[in-house]
Amino acid sequence: MKATARSIRDVVDPRETPRYSLIEAAHYLRLPSATLSSWVRGRNYPVSHGERRSAPLIVRPLDADARLSFANLIEAFVLRALREAYRIEMGAVRNALAHAEKKYDVERLLLSKQLRAAPGQLFLDRYSDLIELSTAGQHAMREVLAPYLERIEYDSGLALKLYPVVRREGVSGPKTVAIDPRIAFGRPIVERRGIKTAMIAERFDVGESVKSIAADYDLEIPDVEEALRYERWSEKAA
Numbered sequence: 001m002k003a004t005a006r007s008i009r010d011v012v013d014p015r016e017t018p019r020y021s022l023i024e025a026a027h028y029l030r031l032p033s034a035t036l037s038s039w040v041r042g043r044n045y046p047v048s049h050g051e052r053r054s055a056p057l058i059v060r061p062l063d064a065d066a067r068l069s070f071a072n073l074i075e076a077f078v079l080r081a082l083r084e085a086y087r088i089e090m091g092a093v094r095n096a097l098a099h100a101e102k103k104y105d106v107e108r109l110l111l112s113k114q115l116r117a118a119p120g121q122l123f124l125d126r127y128s129d130l131i132e133l134s135t136a137g138q139h140a141m142r143e144v145l146a147p148y149l150e151r152i153e154y155d156s157g158l159a160l161k162l163y164p165v166v167r168r169e170g171v172s173g174p175k176t177v178a179i180d181p182r183i184a185f186g187r188p189i190v191e192r193r194g195i196k197t198a199m200i201a202e203r204f205d206v207g208e209s210v211k212s213i214a215a216d217y218d219l220e221i222p223d224v225e226e227a228l229r230y231e232r233w234s235e236k237a238a
Contacts, residue, residue, distance in 0.1 A: 014070065014181035014182050014186070015069060015070045015071045015158070015159070015160070015181050016061050016069050016070075016071055017061070017069055017070070017181065017186075018060065018061050018062055018065040018067035018068065018069055019067055019068075019069065019070070019181070019185060019186050020067055020068045020069070020070075020072075020073065020186070021066070021067055021068075022036055022037055022040060022066070022068065025068045025072070025073055025076060028073065028164060028179065028188060029073065029076055029077055029080055029164065029165075030080075030164075030165055031076065031080055035083070036076055038090070039056060039057045039058045039076060039079060039090070040056050040057075040058045040060065040068065040072070041056055042054045042055050042056045042090075043090070054090050054091065055094065057075070057079065057090055057093060057094060058072050058075045058076060058079075059072075060072065069181075070159075070162075070179070070181035070186050071108070071111055071158075071159065073162060073179065074110065074111050074152060074159040074162060075108070075110040075111060077148065077151075077152070077162060077164070078110045078115065078145075078148065078149075079093070079110070080148075081144060081145045081148035081149075082127075082141070082144075082145065084144050084148075085140055085141040085143075085144035085145060086131070086133065086137065086140075086141055089130070089131050091130075092127055092130040092131050093127060095126065095127075095130055096123045096124075096126035096127035096130060097109055097110070097123055099122070099123070099126045100119045100120070100122040100123035100126065101119070103119070103122060104118065104119040104122070106119045109123060111158055111159050112157055112158060112159075113154040113157045113158070113159075114157070115149060116149055124138070124141065124142060124145070125138075128141070147171040147172065148171055150171075151163040151164070151165070151171060151175065160180070160181075161178055161179070161180045162178065162179040162180075163175040163177065163178050163179075164177060164178075164179060164188065164230070166226060166229055166230045167229065173226075174222075174226065175191070176190060176191065176192070176222075176223055176226040176227070177189070177190060177191070177197055177226060177227060177230045178191040184196050188230065190217075190219060190223050190224075190226070190227050192219065192220075192223060193217055193218060193219055193223075195217050195219065195227075197227040197228075197230050197231050198231060200213055200217075200224055200227040200228065200231070201227065201228055201231035201232070204224075204228055210224045210225060210228070
């Protein structure tokens with residue numbers, strides 16, 4: 001089969017490689033699977049003569065592969081932040097993104113560091129106007145979004161690493177757990193040693209103590225506790 005331009009890019013850029021099932025991605029991001037599915041696949045909505053289906057907000061790397069990429073995780077992570085601040089309207093998000101991307105010639109704004117600069121401000125302004133959000137609501141939305149963006153690390157203007165939300169109280173916790181498409185096939189790790197959080201949880205589940213796990217992996221006890229907090233929280237939230 002002849003490779004497309006997109007499939008060639010996927011081979012050379014680990015951020016665009018298909019690697020996560022929808023259920024895995026929802027698990028890592030603490031999102032309901034149904035919510036993420038609607039962002040990836042679109043959803044039906046009523047019209048005067050039946051139903052229509054909305055276009056997706058997140059486009060998978062390859063049509064023939066149902067898995068999501070790390071770049072898709074970042075897009076969903078930002079959308080989750082908007083969902084925390086306000087119940088997002090898919091049509092309004094799509095319209096606002098298209099408006100900002102066209103004006104500033106930015107491709108896939110949700111992945112770009114420009115989300116923190118003028119294009120991101122235009123996107124939020126347009127979105128707020130479309131959903132008729134009050135001034136207080138606009139401020140609250142920005143206040144919620146800002147700390148989420150601080151948990152994304154960029155390289156050459158594009159997202160390269162994600163520090164997912166670990167603690168139930170919000171995004172203010174330490175950046176111990178990371179998702180990096182270049183390490184452990186993009187699975188969540190304790191960043192300091194590159195150890196998968198799932199592996200730590202498996203050893204704890206069979207009766208090993210936090211102290212012994214920490215010693216085996218040359219981790220600090222708080223590192224192991226944070227990995228367990230992440231795995232247990234995501235299991236309950238999934």
